[in-house]
Amino acid sequence: MLILVIDDDEDYAEIICQTLRRDSHDAVAAGDIAGAFRFLEQKTPDLLVLDVLLPDGTGIQALPRLRTRLPAVPVLFLSSLDRIDDIVAGLESGGDDYLTKPFHPSELLARVRALSRRPREVRAGGDSRPAPLRIAALGLEMDTANFSAMLNGINLLCTRMEFDILRELAEYPGQVLSHAFLTERIWGYKNVDDATLLKARISSIRRKIKDAGGNDEMIRTVHGVGYSLIPA
Numbered sequence: 001m002l003i004l005v006i007d008d009d010e011d012y013a014e015i016i017c018q019t020l021r022r023d024s025h026d027a028v029a030a031g032d033i034a035g036a037f038r039f040l041e042q043k044t045p046d047l048l049v050l051d052v053l054l055p056d057g058t059g060i061q062a063l064p065r066l067r068t069r070l071p072a073v074p075v076l077f078l079s080s081l082d083r084i085d086d087i088v089a090g091l092e093s094g095g096d097d098y099l100t101k102p103f104h105p106s107e108l109l110a111r112v113r114a115l116s117r118r119p120r121e122v123r124a125g126g127d128s129r130p131a132p133l134r135i136a137a138l139g140l141e142m143d144t145a146n147f148s149a150m151l152n153g154i155n156l157l158c159t160r161m162e163f164d165i166l167r168e169l170a171e172y173p174g175q176v177l178s179h180a181f182l183t184e185r186i187w188g189y190k191n192v193d194d195a196t197l198l199k200a201r202i203s204s205i206r207r208k209i210k211d212a213g214g215n216d217e218m219i220r221t222v223h224g225v226g227y228s229l230i231p232a
Contacts, residue, residue: 001046052079114188
């Protein structure tokens with residue numbers, strides 16, 4: 001794949017590019033948002049690795065503009081900002097994944113491989129969709145054809161990954177789904193010990209459930225294990 005790395009730390013960007021090249025990718029670095037758009041005038045990458053803090057703005061602010069040029073391209077945020085709120089902000093801005101610095105090269109490659117396997121037509125909102133399936137649990141109505149989740153008739157406005165997580169929980173009401181199970185099902189990679197990304201998504205889903213007038217405690221945390229959707 002052709003991967004554009006947007007990071008103003010030249011040393012860090014070179015390490016990322018070298019890691020990606022060793023995995024047979026063509027990696028190019030841009031030091032700021034303006035440089036990224038100059039590159040996009042010439043080529044279209046298959047994936048973006050986007051830092052959050054950049055000299056001419058933030059990656060979160062830039063992503064909507066990047067999405068107008070690259071609606072189907074997966075975006076991996078890479079940042080030293082590791083608070084749950086930071087991760088949620090990156091994901092809700094349209095990022096597909098979020099990896100905090102410092103990171104192990106094998107984890108970076110696992111994230112990149114997982115994103116490359118996600119159907120591009122689905123990310124782009126194209127015609128490649130699963131057969132319609134409706135899942136009902138605890139007042140939730142989920143439509144897999146439209147990736148919509150309703151709670152007591154109110155649209156939760158979930159992102160695609162939030163929908164996928166909620167769907168997994170709704171398919172196994174009352175059962176505890178482990179961090180490892182959910183991570184593999186949603187992101188496609190195994191053996192990642194850090195559950196922060198999943199925790200951030202769950203936090204966002206709970207907030208949307210509460211905003212819709214529901215009980216955010218319907219998603220129960222089983223500490224050290226995972227999450228379950230509490231049956232009525």
